[in-house]
Amino acid sequence: MTHDPHDHDHEGHDHEHEHAHGHDPHAPIQAKEPEGYYPLLADAVRELLIEKGYFTADQHRAFIEKIDARSPALGAKIVARAWTDPKFKQRLLDDGKKACAEMGVDINVANLVVVENSPAVHNVIVCTLCSCYPVFVLGRPPDWYKSAAYRSRVVRDPRGVLKEFGAEIARDREVRVHDSTADMRYLVLPMRPKGTEGWSAEQLENIVTRDTMVGVAECRVQQ
Amino acid sequence: MSWGAGIASRFKPGDKVHVAARFPTKGHIRTPHYIRGKTGVVERICGQYRNPEELAFGQYVGAQQVLYRVRFPQTHVWPDYRGNPKDTVEIEIFEHWLEPAK
Incomplete structure (x- = not known):
């Protein structure tokens, strides 16, 4: 069976966005450009701190979750x-x-x-x-x-x-x-x-x- | 206010202080350029903390620094200031950046 993005049915979802943008919303996600210098540096530091045992990935995630819960x-x-x-x-x-x-x-x-x-x-x-x-x-x-x-x-x-x-x-x-x-x-x-x-x-x-x-x-x- | 309780500080609230006019080109310095060389009055003692100039390079040992809140008149900080002459700016400054002022 071919997979046409238009032939299947989402309930209450009329695919209006496709008409507005004219691209396939089910296309595979591809990285468009490399990450910037600072996001890359932040990732590297985070990974190093986890590797060295200062905190775990879960503790880091939980801290971000805690900040995001504040308003x-x-x-x-x-x-x-x-x-x-x-x-x-x-x-x-x-x-x-x-x-x-x-x-x-x-x-x-x-x-x-x-x-x-x-x-x-x-x-x-x-x-x-x-x-x-x-x-x-x-x-x-x-x-x-x-x-x-x-x-x-x-x-x-x-x-x-x-x-x-x-x-x-x-x-x-x-x-x-x-x-x-x-x-x-x-x-x-x-x-x-x-x-x-x-x-x-x-x-x-x-x-x-x-x-x-x-x-x-x-x-x-x-x- | 009990902020400075039990802290051996060089200055106390109400003291007139002068911010050192030092301009090193390196280091993690938390004293903004615009306030160096200016004179203000200690508003409160904020406590004792690690010196950010050392902390930024991973030094977690040694004595902590007293941190002050210092109030400055805006007309003194910015000679072209146009607001009310009573307007002020308050900044946190570590003790090693402060000198007594007359």
């Missing part, structure tokens, strides 16, 4: 709790790592510095040297956070960059840039907006987005 929803839970529990907020500002551990969130780095926005101060986070980011409370960073443009510009023209993100910071508020250069990671504790009095934790968590915890946006009550 800004975790950070939002921490912020919403800080908004509604002043004692927890104080513990969070005093020692971010310990306070997160209380909520079952393992930070996995030396410490988490939580910086609080106020009518007097707006905080924004960057890593000018590479792309240090609080992965264990926010998940993987967005591409713009890792871009040379953000990293070089937000440190010297934070107000200009924030304006491009749509956040105009009042001139009389201090803008404080946190350059994540060594062992700490940073999380912005955004201001709780007016009109959220009496909201449930879940309602509050919904308005705490990734960008508000990096400091390129402020929390808003959705219109």
Whole structure:
């Protein structure tokens, strides 16, 4: 029997993509080009570390799985709790790592510095040297956070960059840039907006987005 | 804040410090170029950690370095800074990059 990609039937699948692209979706997968230098180097180092017994392939996979399971929803839970529990907020500002551990969130780095926005101060986070980011409370960073443009510009023209993100910071508020250069990671504790009095934790968590915890946006009550 | 508790540090929060204006061309240095030679104030002691300049070359022995968070006025860091004169930048800097400032 010949194997025509069109003659068999997938339930609820009309093969529209074939018409759009005009190629055989069942063709064998072939490598198009060799891997780049750095991905290849990373693979080689990983294999060497496994060979030398520093960790197993399964431990390495499990670590990636653990990172991939993190998302800004975790950070939002921490912020919403800080908004509604002043004692927890104080513990969070005093020692971010310990306070997160209380909520079952393992930070996995030396410490988490939580910086609080106020009518007097707006905080924004960057890593000018590479792309240090609080992965264990926010998940993987967005591409713009890792871009040379953000990293070089937000440190010297934070107000200009924030304006491009749509956040105009009042001139009389201090803008404080946190350059994540060594062992700490940073999380912005955004201001709780007016009109959220009496909201449930879940309602509050919904308005705490990734960008508000990096400091390129402020929390808003959705219109 | 208990961050510096029990740590023998050369500087304490509130101290004015000067970042060394050294520009070695080699090594894994976590002191950004733009802050070398600038003066700021210690905001907190972050603890003691391995010096990344040694760690990057596989040295896991010897004394750890005190790590500080230092706050700088933006108008001092960038002479053409256009924002509010109160705007600041905070950076983690290891003790061996800091000198006392008057």
